[in-house]
Amino acid sequence: MKNTFSKVFQHYWNPYTALLLAGLFSALYFGLTGTVWAVTGEFTRLGGHILQFFGVDISNWAYFEMVHMKGTTWTRPDGWIVWGMFIGALVTVLCSNNFKIRIPRQKRRYIQGLVGGIIAGFGARLALGCNLAAFFTGVPQFSIHSWIFIVATGVGTYIGAKISQTRWWKGKPKLSKGNITPTAAKQRMIQPYVGTIIAILYAALIIYFFTSGKPLLGLGALFGAIFGILIERGQICFTSAFRDLWLLRQGLMAKAIIAGMALSSVITIIVIGVYGMSAITQIAAPSTFIGGVLFGLGIVLASSCETGMMYRLMEGQVLYATVFVGNVIGATFLAYAWDHLGIYHTLVASGAKINLVATIGPLGAIIATLLMLGLAYLYVVYRERNGRMTDWKGVKTHANTDAS
């Protein structure tokens, strides 16, 4: 028992394990509910509720109409996906005794987090999804907009990585001569107990949803918690998947994400075939590309995307509260700009909903998707071997000659 506990909580899980499970569960969630694992749509609704609270009449805003403002966040499955993710991540952080209020020393980080968060929130909703609905759960829905979004995110994160390398953005660390005394570790561990209590209470809530005739809320709450556990234990970070590819030539996270999407695609096409469900398609338009670039830029500037932000906040990283606020502000501003500033007419109206299943059939769709993912995988392997942006490049050749 103790051994299993330590295996699960003392070490982070292999990203492949976490992402293959995420791919499996996201396809299952689609099969059970007909909706996908997503978060930023709910962020937009939260922004809408905040506007309503301050007396703003949003009844004629087209974007809010599109994302369905019905009920409150507590009566929507999408809402429970978000809160479930927060709670699932918090439980595993506590069970691994890893909660700590972590305060950035450099004040510039707060501004970077807020600005990046706003850009990422705006971009994600402009493209009608984030790294989930327009990426991890968009590709397995065979929606072409997600392919455009992935390429655009690559472009945006590359620009972001360049900016984050500049002296004024990067800042300076505290380097001192000699040793310092690290914080004395506490002997008594109470975090795992608190985590267990929260887990039990939350399980009771899920059971209540199922027994009181609200199965969709129960599924949202359950799968939300599963996704929260997976992103925290696997430290799943879409930002680092791109950024580390550009900055450090590290491709592990990117390859694991691709593997997760491949598995999810295969299961989804089976679900679609067996149950005759229709895939969820979003519009592919100039807005998809522009939104993807902005999203990519924003997540690198903020050091986190909309999902990574969630578990980092639960780890006690205060910085990510500003990223969360930024995400909601950005998403809400997009909802305003959608019709009030003519974004829909200039960037979206010319687009079309294109789904591979509808255009080339289920077999063609899965073959094309796996082919695209295979090429993406090869590109990551290529990047791992060639070129990096940081100025400690060339280190590798020394390592080979040193042979230490």
Place this chain on the structure above:
Amino acid sequence: MPTQMQADFTLDLRGESCPYPVIYTMDALKDMEKGQLLMVVTDCPSSFRNIPQEIKKSKYCFAQEPIKNGQEFLFYIYA
């Protein structure tokens, strides 16, 4: 807890979020002379994994196994 080694320099990265811990660490090592010892204190969970990954690929090496110290990690790295 294993004995504390006598480091030449210490990077106190507590509070810094990903990716800065790994970037600062590599930058600091680059400016040090070969054989000098750097101590890194970090509490960013992502860095518990990506600092060792990056060190493994570089010419630098760990002086001892990373130490988990509560919610922090201590790394001892030879430049």
